[in-house]
Amino acid sequence: MNHNRQFVVSFLAFSFICFLFNTLPCGGEAITPNFDKVDLNHVKTLILPKPKESKWLTINWETDLWKARQRAAKLGKPILLWEMDGNPMGCT
DSSP states (O other): OOOHHHHHHHHHHHHHHHHHHHHOOOOTTTOOOGGGGGGHHHHHHHHSSOOOOOOGSOOOOOOOOHHHHHHHHEEEEEEEOOOOOOOOOOOO
8 A cells, every 4th residue: 555545544534533523623623524525435445445455355265274275285285374363453
């Protein structure tokens, strides 16, 4: 992700969180955004990952370890094992 896009996504996420809590830094006054002027399709294209950033979704991942082992042996390929314990956000 390039730095400009990363900044825009971070700014939008921060703004959305502030909007939810009605604490946008505007001289102490809360503001209500005018959604009539917001192009949500444009915002959506900024936030969602681009196809080249999601190539891992095109891999036919196997969730059954035994089936993966059999398939790897048949194709003569190694297995990439991604194993996690607990919540991915560290909230266990």
